[in-house]
Amino acid sequence: MQQLLKLVKPYRGRLAAVAVADALGMLMALLVPYVMSEIVDTGIADGNREVLVTCSVLMLILSLLSLGGNLVANKINTAVTSGYTRDVCRATFNKINALSYERYSEIGPSGLLTRATDDIFNIESIVVSNLPARRILVSGSDKCSLSILNCRPTIGITCIKPMAPFF
Numbered sequence: 001m002q003q004l005l006k007l008v009k010p011y012r013g014r015l016a017a018v019a020v021a022d023a024l025g026m027l028m029a030l031l032v033p034y035v036m037s038e039i040v041d042t043g044i045a046d047g048n049r050e051v052l053v054t055c056s057v058l059m060l061i062l063s064l065l066s067l068g069g070n071l072v073a074n075k076i077n078t079a080v081t082s083g084y085t086r087d088v089c090r091a092t093f094n095k096i097n098a099l100s101y102e103r104y105s106e107i108g109p110s111g112l113l114t115r116a117t118d119d120i121f122n123i124e125s126i127v128v129s130n131l132p133a134r135r136i137l138v139s140g141s142d143k144c145s146l147s148i149l150n151c152r153p154t155i156g157i158t159c160i161k162p163m164a165p166f167f
Contacts, residue, residue, distance in 0.1 A: 004123060007087045011080045018073045018080065025069025028062045035059045085124045092116055 008015075035055050043052035096104075096112055104112070 003091070004088065007084060007091065010087075011084060014076050014080050018076045021069045021073040021076070023069075025066045025073065028066035028069060031062050032059055032066075035062065081124065085120065088120050088123060089116070092120060 035058050039052060039055045039059075042048055043055060092115060096116065099107070
């Protein structure tokens with residue numbers, strides 16, 4: 001596992017960018033309900049057309065910023081995922097080529113083929129899904145928004161806290 005995490009090091013900066021873009025996108029999405037409550041409480045209840053228009057434009061801007069943050073995070077995360085998988089495949093190929101003939105015969109071509117294909121996919125799924133990128137913030141964004149709406153900050157803290165060990 002330690003060798004697999006060493007392969008993540010070249011991508012730390014991009015992973016930080018993914019986390020920041022995701023956090024900004026999530027923050028913008030979480031601000032939309034507050035603007036909506038301002039529309040209902042002030043704009044509709046008081047009949048203030050100016051507040052209605054201003055808050056509607058602000059909601060549109062927040063939604064576009066949220067979309068932009070998520071698109072940027074997805075674009076960078078895709079590059080990180082493909083680069084990481086390429087690095088793991090390359091390391092696996094180099095390790096297989098360094099095996100002695102006896103060890104190669106002992107493992108067998110079918111075992112090596114499985115390690116070079118299915119196992120790499122499984123490793124990529126496990127390691128990349130646990131990186132401080134999309135999985136934590138995207139699956140955590142619903143929990144965070146629910147925690148803010150339900151006044152349960154412990155859920156919000158637990159969805160963001162796992163990011164710290166990777167930086």
